[in-house]
Amino acid sequence: MKLKVTIDELITDRLRAKGVEFNIGRVIEAWEEDPGPTPMPGIATLRSWDRALLTKYHPFYLPFCDLCCLCTMGKCDLSGGKRGACGIGMAAQQSRIVLLAATMGAATHAGHLRHLLGDLVDRFGRDQTLDLGSSVLLEAPHARLVTGIKPKTLGDLEEIAAYCEEEITQLLSCCHTGQEGDPLDLESKVLHAGMIDHVALEGSDLAQISAYSFPKGDAEAPLVECGPGCLAPGKPVILVIGHNVPPAIAIADEMHERGLDDKIEVCGICCTALDLTRYNARAKIIGALSQQLRFIRSGVADVIVVDEQCIRNDVLQEAMKTGAPLIVTNAKNLQGLPDRTKDDPDGIVRALAEGKEPGAAILDPDKAGEVAVRVAMEIAPIRKATAGLPDRAAILEAAKACTGCFSCMRACPNDREITAAVTAAAEGDLAPLAALYDACIGCDRCGGACPAGLDPHDLIAGAYRSLFPAERYHIRAGRGPIQDTEIRAVGGPIVMGEIPGVVATIGCSNYPGSWNDVGSMAEEFLKRRYIVVTSGCTAISIGMYRNEQGEGLYDLYPGRFDAGGLVNVGSCVSNAHISGAAIKIANIFAKRKLNSNYEEIADYVHHRVGAVGIAWGAMSQKAAAIAAGFWRLGIPVIAGPHGAKYRRMLLGRRDREEDWFVLDARSGERVYAGPVPEHLFTVAETREEAMVLVPKLCMRPNDTVKGRSIKLNHYLDLHRRYFGGMPEDLPLLVRTKSDIPITMKDEVVRFLAAAGWKESDRPIPDPTLLPRIVKRGGKPA
């Protein structure tokens, strides 16, 4: 809201004026809740909360590189306890790199928010109402919690974006030489970056859902097609890649206006694809990030349109190899192409369709949409013969050049048996190469490493290509937020532990094994009646998984936020709805105040909401920021093996009793609550290890006996299946005999007796880490 005040005549003791006019740029309206203690927190405002978490979850630093190369006094070798020229030690250096990553991630999301808002305000106006439908009245839990703003319009989101930008600038400055040097203070700032990140994520999705009428918490959002086999042959193909959807939507609109809905295939990779299907269910998703290079090299796309984030840096070179013009639509990723934004579309179309220019930067989404569609129609008939993945004969011939030097394997992040597969191909057997397809993350480091000039990446994709037509799957379009009514229905069962947990399988596609890993994990917990929530590339990979009966999970499981529901919230920015659901439980179900009340809400979530994230293929700095946003709310995250390269874990020590005390808010007494959840960030070596960790990390101090019993039942069952026998930490997790799962009672009782377990005589606490939460009458110890 803008405010203009005109005063005809103003008379004070010292001033007499006529025609005074005040213009106030923006006024943020107050809302019904009084502000809590921390509106728009700065980088140190929530330090004490962070310290409370970090007292339980100790950083374990994992130097991915022992050197610091950030300033010209370096390189500095920090190994073995040495300090750098600036005085920094290894621990602080590692946490500084984590902060840098999380800040980059938050900046990327905040930059996306700002860019998206720019486009949407231009198109719809600043006063465009934010509307998530009648079932989502608590529209912006993060913004309300952190900033105290209850946004009503796109313009209100600009205020929120400005706050995020200020914090990100301060956080980035902390990474400078000679700034913050304490590892725990750096960790606190990492958590701050994560919190800011979720505010920015939420703003972006709120804006695009409202402006483009994406599904508004719709559990029945449509099933859309996914996989390279879903493209109809013979049609021109436009491929969109990235995260900022307006240009892709402009393509869909242009197709529609020209009557070309059935004449062109518009498809995508990564989050732009996910968001496009939220707008237009006819659009198709080719796959996750790991499919990017192989699909471009397949030569199927006639035009490639990119926006921002997770786009291969060599996309122009790769597009040129296939003769597909590249249109870049975002100033953050111009690829060296000329800016044709203000040029006549006819001229751009001619230049691209006739191959005079390899691509163009068009920063106006509508114009980019028009050019993409027109070029696709013109170029498709004449481009068809170019490029593509090698066929069987070409693979057999190429493989003969392999010298068996293992350079490809020594470049492969997953150490796949590439050399043996290429050797087998040279002898006429393509099956080993094709078998690597699912496990290949599409990085093509093998191709760059081969001294014989082979490209194993292409040989793998080529050996598999005859199976592409069968790669047809379903994915439920991103539904956006969780409805308030759903929160009311499941808040109690989650907090009491009767729904054993919320498992958020999220993140990128840098998987250590097949993409089927995430599908099989999701299926396991769906069968166990957990709520499985997903987003981004992982949501796509889950769609590409088929169970033993050949069925897809989105076909089998409902999209509602309830036990046994498979909830695809949408793209990366939709992750805010997952953390937002936890916040909503605290507010809607538990009636905790939301407005600027971060510590209390996080304290509630940490102790009561049994949620855990699995980021099995987390790769990017954005993923680091998203994870950090969960950590600050006290929600644990498990990463896949490559997640160890994020350089720091946050691990609990169950063997240190002193780490696991809380205040009982009823009495103020300091009481032992057990090692739950045990870690805030860890990696699992195998998917089986991750599956055993999940039920354990869903345990909370506030579990009722029934809830703890259910959670223990899943933990013991999975532990027996994948690890064999009873877990040695069982005595720490069973509080009273009533916690013991009835179906395993005799065995557990015997085990506990042998371990010298003693039943607790204390009631389940009302746990908190905040002395101010202790109720009147009780005094904190």
Add this chain to the structure above:
Amino acid sequence: MKGEAWLRAENPATVRAALLEKPPVAAKLLRRAKSPVIILGHEASVAVLDAVVRMARATGAPVVATGGISAELARKGFTPSLVMSAMEAGDRLRDPSWEPVPGRSPPDYAFFLGIPYSISSVIEAGLASFARGHLRMVSLDRLFHPHCDLSLPNQTREEWEAMLAAIAREVEKG
């Protein structure tokens, strides 16, 4: 390539593990350590498990089983001292007072094998900085691990299994 990091981009910093190529030397390290601990990951084959069980039985070294390998050990009739993730094991090892087996001395030597390279290499890098002074690290893995104090060279699976069997034999000789 024997004593180079398997992943070419891996940065071994300014210190690199000494190459451990002779089974008797590896066996001597296991036998002479005051309080050795073996951290065993899921990439161990059946033959590797056989060798590790023999080493553990001969020396009394506790085995920490990670990544679900405990189920395979159980099938061999061997119960590991602890079942935990590799990351937890690494975290405990940096604590000079941690006792994998209550009442026994904290480890002075940690022997790593079978853990995915992406995890074990950074755990070892972390311990090289944060457990120095109380812990020496030996990699018995198939691949060379530069951040350890000593490491087996890069080998094929067959060579690795033969090497571990040879080390087990030497350890059993006493």
